[in-house]
Amino acid sequence: MALPTLVTEHWYDLRDLSNLSREILEGADKILPHGIVYVLAALIGFVASFLIFVLPSQLIVGVYGERKLIGRMQSRYGPNRVGPFGLLQPIADAIKLMQKEALTPKGADRAVMYLAPIIFVAPAVLLFAVIPFGPKMILADINPALLYFLAVSSLPVLAAFMAGWSANNKYSLFGAMRIVAMSISYEVPLVLALLGVVLFTGTTSLQEMVLWQKHFDIWIVFLQPLALAIYFIAVSAELNRTPTDIAEAESEIVAGYLTEYSGMKWGLFYGMDIGYALAASAFAATVFLGGWSMFGLDKWVPPWMIIIGKTHLFYFVFIWTRGTLPRLRIDQLMAFAWKFMLPVALLNLVLVATERMLWVEQELDDSYLYIFAVVNIWAALGAIWAWSRFLGYRPERNPVRARLVNEAGGYVPVPEAAKGGK
Amino acid sequence: MPTREWTGEEVAAAAERLVPGSVARTTAGACYLKAEKLVEAIEALRSSPDTDFVHLTNLCGVDYWDHFEVVYHLQSFVRNQICCLKIEVWDREKAVAPSVVPVFHGAWMQECEAYDLLGIRFEGHPNLHRIFLWEGYPGWPLRKDFLSMPGGLQPGLNEFAGTARRPEPATRLVQ
Amino acid sequence: MTDAIKTEPFVLNIGPQHPSTHGVFRIKVTVDGEKVLDAEMVMGYLHRSMEKLAEERTYTQNIPFTDRTDYLSSMANNLGYCLAVEKLAGIGVPARGDAIRVIMAELQRLASHCMAVGAFTNDTGAWQTPVMWAFREREKILDIFEMTCGARLTCNYMRIGGVAFDLPAAFEPAVRKLLRELVPFIDEMEGLLVGNEIFLARTRGVGVLTPEQATNASLSGPLLRGSGIAWDLRKADPYCGYEQYDFDIPIGYQGDSFDRFIVRIEEMRQSIKIIKQALDGLPGGPHSTQVPLALRPPQGEAYARVEGSRGELGYYLVSDDGPSPYRFHIRAPSFINLSALKEMTVGGTVADAIVVLGSIDVVVGEIDR
Numbered sequence: 001m002a003l004p005t006l007v008t009e010h011w012y013d014l015r016d017l018s019n020l021s022r023e024i025l026e027g028a029d030k031i032l033p034h035g036i037v038y039v040l041a042a043l044i045g046f047v048a049s050f051l052i053f054v055l056p057s058q059l060i061v062g063v064y065g066e067r068k069l070i071g072r073m074q075s076r077y078g079p080n081r082v083g084p085f086g087l088l089q090p091i092a093d094a095i096k097l098m099q100k101e102a103l104t105p106k107g108a109d110r111a112v113m114y115l116a117p118i119i120f121v122a123p124a125v126l127l128f129a130v131i132p133f134g135p136k137m138i139l140a141d142i143n144p145a146l147l148y149f150l151a152v153s154s155l156p157v158l159a160a161f162m163a164g165w166s167a168n169n170k171y172s173l174f175g176a177m178r179i180v181a182m183s184i185s186y187e188v189p190l191v192l193a194l195l196g197v198v199l200f201t202g203t204t205s206l207q208e209m210v211l212w213q214k215h216f217d218i219w220i221v222f223l224q225p226l227a228l229a230i231y232f233i234a235v236s237a238e239l240n241r242t243p244t245d246i247a248e249a250e251s252e253i254v255a256g257y258l259t260e261y262s263g264m265k266w267g268l269f270y271g272m273d274i275g276y277a278l279a280a281s282a283f284a285a286t287v288f289l290g291g292w293s294m295f296g297l298d299k300w301v302p303p304w305m306i307i308i309g310k311t312h313l314f315y316f317v318f319i320w321t322r323g324t325l326p327r328l329r330i331d332q333l334m335a336f337a338w339k340f341m342l343p344v345a346l347l348n349l350v351l352v353a354t355e356r357m358l359w360v361e362q363e364l365d366d367s368y369l370y371i372f373a374v375v376n377i378w379a380a381l382g383a384i385w386a387w388s389r390f391l392g393y394r395p396e397r398n399p400v401r402a403r404l405v406n407e408a409g410g411y412v413p414v415p416e417a418a419k420g421g422k
Numbered sequence: 423m424p425t426r427e428w429t430g431e432e433v434a435a436a437a438e439r440l441v442p443g444s445v446a447r448t449t450a451g452a453c454y455l456k457a458e459k460l461v462e463a464i465e466a467l468r469s470s471p472d473t474d475f476v477h478l479t480n481l482c483g484v485d486y487w488d489h490f491e492v493v494y495h496l497q498s499f500v501r502n503q504i505c506c507l508k509i510e511v512w513d514r515e516k517a518v519a520p521s522v523v524p525v526f527h528g529a530w531m532q533e534c535e536a537y538d539l540l541g542i543r544f545e546g547h548p549n550l551h552r553i554f555l556w557e558g559y560p561g562w563p564l565r566k567d568f569l570s571m572p573g574g575l576q577p578g579l580n581e582f583a584g585t586a587r588r589p590e591p592a593t594r595l596v597q
Numbered sequence: 598m599t600d601a602i603k604t605e606p607f608v609l610n611i612g613p614q615h616p617s618t619h620g621v622f623r624i625k626v627t628v629d630g631e632k633v634l635d636a637e638m639v640m641g642y643l644h645r646s647m648e649k650l651a652e653e654r655t656y657t658q659n660i661p662f663t664d665r666t667d668y669l670s671s672m673a674n675n676l677g678y679c680l681a682v683e684k685l686a687g688i689g690v691p692a693r694g695d696a697i698r699v700i701m702a703e704l705q706r707l708a709s710h711c712m713a714v715g716a717f718t719n720d721t722g723a724w725q726t727p728v729m730w731a732f733r734e735r736e737k738i739l740d741i742f743e744m745t746c747g748a749r750l751t752c753n754y755m756r757i758g759g760v761a762f763d764l765p766a767a768f769e770p771a772v773r774k775l776l777r778e779l780v781p782f783i784d785e786m787e788g789l790l791v792g793n794e795i796f797l798a799r800t801r802g803v804g805v806l807t808p809e810q811a812t813n814a815s816l817s818g819p820l821l822r823g824s825g826i827a828w829d830l831r832k833a834d835p836y837c838g839y840e841q842y843d844f845d846i847p848i849g850y851q852g853d854s855f856d857r858f859i860v861r862i863e864e865m866r867q868s869i870k871i872i873k874q875a876l877d878g879l880p881g882g883p884h885s886t887q888v889p890l891a892l893r894p895p896q897g898e899a900y901a902r903v904e905g906s907r908g909e910l911g912y913y914l915v916s917d918d919g920p921s922p923y924r925f926h927i928r929a930p931s932f933i934n935l936s937a938l939k940e941m942t943v944g945g946t947v948a949d950a951i952v953v954l955g956s957i958d959v960v961v962g963e964i965d966r
Contacts, residue, residue: 070725073726074725074726075729076729174609174631242724243722243795245722246948249948250616250722251616251617251720251722251951252722252947252948253947254616323726324726326718326722326793326796327722327723327795328795328798329798329946329948329949330631330946331631398797400792400859402822402848402849402856402860403847403849403850404845404848404863405846406845408499408828408829408832408833409500409828410500410827411499411808411824411827412827412848413825414850414851424834424835425833451898452898476813477812477815479817479902479909480900480913480926482924482926484926499812499827502833526815527813527815527936528813528815528933531932531935535932539648539649553640553641554641554644554965555641563646563649564648564649
């Protein structure tokens with residue numbers, strides 16, 4: 001698919017910032033030696049990505065916004081002391097963390113323990129390379145971008161395992177064991193859900209997926225709501241976000257694999273946790289929510305603003321679930337992955353494959369996509385209803401109000417009707 | 423309707439009927455049992471339907487300078503009644519009382535507490551240990567002569583320990 | 598293959614510094630992977646030897662000690678101790694004093710159950726949100742305590758023979774306003790949690806206690822009622838005129854952690870009902886009888902108990918005709934409720950053990966005393 005001609009090549013067209021940087025670098029190339037131009041390019045890239053993505057997303061939304069929003073959900077204020085509205089709180093935190101001593105417990109494997117945060121950081125940065133921020137604002141427009149994303153995003157599990165294993169702490173070991181077991185389980189439905197998207201769009205390039213959604217003017221979330229649901233649950237399990245944060249479950253195993261970390265070693269884990277969540281949100285926004293396209297609005301609004309907005313919208317859902325839901329037990333999470341997510345992902349795949357075949361073989365009209373969307377939304381609702389019906393607890397069978405008796409005495413037998421069950 | 427508190431005589435009559443020869447003496451509020459018959463009597467009071475003392479609500483020891491008493495409060499839910507049983511332990515050096523853990527699981531921790539603070543050793547307890555203080559703590563804090571016990575504990579902090587020994591409190595006996 | 602991989606159980610220390618032990622309490626769990634094989638309790642980190650200290654102080658001076666045993670329900674502790682002394686010395690309490698005591702004890706039960714419900718949901722992993730919501734309501738109750746007696750947590754409000762001060766004029770409207778706000782809060786909290794699939798999955802069938810086990814382990818309070826035994830001292834052995842008020846005893850079904858949770862929620866509703874009745878029928882007259890400061894009860898002993906927030910809170914006092922108690926024993930519900938911890942945790946997972954501990958609702962100040 002050819003690039004649409006919406007972006008002019010002028011430097012002042014801020015809808016795609018790559019024009020500006022190209023102009024600057026081409027101009028500099030004429031008067032400066034090559035070495036300095038490389039440095040300049042790196043500097044521009046760093047400053048631009050910091051101003052556009054890292055500052056608003058990582059620091060303001062990721063650290064400050066999350067704390068502020070969770071604070072409001074918990075009926076308290078959240079950070080409000082450092083700077084205006086507490087906006088400088090993340091910076092103050094970072095300074096504090098750098099000053100703190102990074103302790104290494106006695107008996108820990110020092111080398112592995114130091115290596116783990118570093119290994120944890122690198123993939124988080126690499127992940128953003130394939131996210132398209134605009135028609136041409138993409139660092140590496142590689143064809144197997146989706147596979148690249150999946151491969152790189154399973155790397156931090158290794159770092160988390162190293163962190164938990166090396167710390168010589170039983171809580172850390174528990175966390176490491178849990179995260180490895182869980183990410184293996186959740187990788188399967190995650191990939192199966194994304195396979196449906198690949199099947200429908202016929203590409204593994206993220207840029208082409210965006211263009212596909214732009215071309216047909218329909219987001220994949222409408223075509224495959226079930227895939228988005230599976231992706232969201234599976235990715236929140238891999239990212240250790242509540243309700244599936246069993247690897248660092250605070251009330252059970254203190255902080256899981258992070259228990260023995262302090263100072264900036266901990267800070268890297270904390271910061272990059274947010275980085276992974278943002279990368280997963282950006283990926284979901286690209287694959288399911290149309291990326292930088294917005295039903296023609298991207299002609300007027302810079303596309304990078306659109307995708308950042310979508311990323312933050314998705315990230316807000318992460319914050320929301322974190323602020324509201326209790327945590328599942330590990331065996332329940334495993335059962336959920338294998339007993340519910342895997343069959344539903346397969347069901348989704350079968351449905352999508354059938355629709356795709358019909359669409360291509362019968363050479364159907366584009367408007368059939370909307371019919372597929374209606375069918376798939378109903379299928380998603382049906383799957384969720386069936387789950388709550390057959391697998392979940394049924395409130396009408398299980399009493400949720402205590403019985404009331406007026407006289408003190410001994411044991412009051414439970415009436416047969418209120419015995420309940422699954 | 424308030425809980426009926428059994429008088430000592432009532433408990434004694436019931437205990438004597440269920441386990442003959444188990445009652446030592448009675449007072450107005452409590453029934454003193456013989457230590458060697460205690461477990462048997464409590465088991466009988468628990469399982470007999472007209473006493474039905476199924477719930478051991480309180481267990482504690484009291485130091486009376488020359489002897490200890492172990493106090494048991496038992497209650498029944500269905501009959502809404504409570505009674506007070508006691509045994510006396512006269513040997514202060516080797517204070518031993520029978521354990522009621524085989525009858526009431528709830529006595530487990532309360533007997534540990536009485537052992538820890540008063541030094542009454544409950545014979546037959548599965549895991550009698552000092553529950554609040556550490557093993558090897560000198561003396562038994564709730565005994566009345568705790569501060570003149572071997573181990574040399576003095577009131578105050580160690581670095582400001584008084585040189586003059588604290589005068590022995592006057593012996594106060596409860597009849 | 599299975600012979601080649603050797604596994605052995607290991608010991609995991611939950612506590613004394615752990616986010617979910619509600620203080621400095623320690624459980625040594627022997628685990629095989631996630632499964633709990635054995636659980637042993639270690640306590641005493643907060644032991645202050647209150648029973649010994651109380652033997653050196655007069656009866657009135659001991660009231661502040663009782664605040665500091667179960668620091669989340671100081672009013673109930675005051676009340677239990679004062680009832681024991683009154684029983685020992687044969688002192689009566691005027692009707693207004695009794696009514697004020699009932700109101701205060703029930704407000705304290707509301708505050709304590711707010712904390713219990715919030716902390717329990719925190720243990721299931723609902724990250725701080727329910728506990729902060731519950732804290733918000735608890736703050737309002739503590740404000741009322743502050744208005745009445747000047748202290749929020751360790752109130753020291755009950756006196757032998759009545760209460761320390763009469764109620765201020767602003768008390769009644771403030772309590773009525775509070776009760777109006779609490780009713781929707783309880784409904785909201787209940788609706789959010791009992792309708793939550795994850796919460797149900799975590800608490801249903803976890804830490805089941807049969808009625809026989811609960812009775813034999815000397816349990817009391819919501820644990821006993823959660824197992825289906827209708828035993829509430831306010832009904833069974835009324836004190837302070839509880840027989841005048843119309844309320845019910847909530848009991849559970851199968852004795853799991855969820856049943857204890859719904860029993861607590863329902864008890865909050867019943868408490869509101871009692872406070873409303875007590876406020877409506879608040880008698881006039883003196884709030885306290887005159888009791889000599891150096892009280893010397895006659896020789897004898899007394900065991901008085903109240904239905905505290907965590908169960909039967911008993912005080913066993915022995916007097917030798919002196920100005921201070923000869924023996925002062927607290928039947929601490931948190932401590933004795935822990936008797937059944939091992940039965941409830943063994944066989945579950947580590948995560949279940951945390952939920953069970955949360956459902957017992959321990960206060961370490963009361964365990965260690």
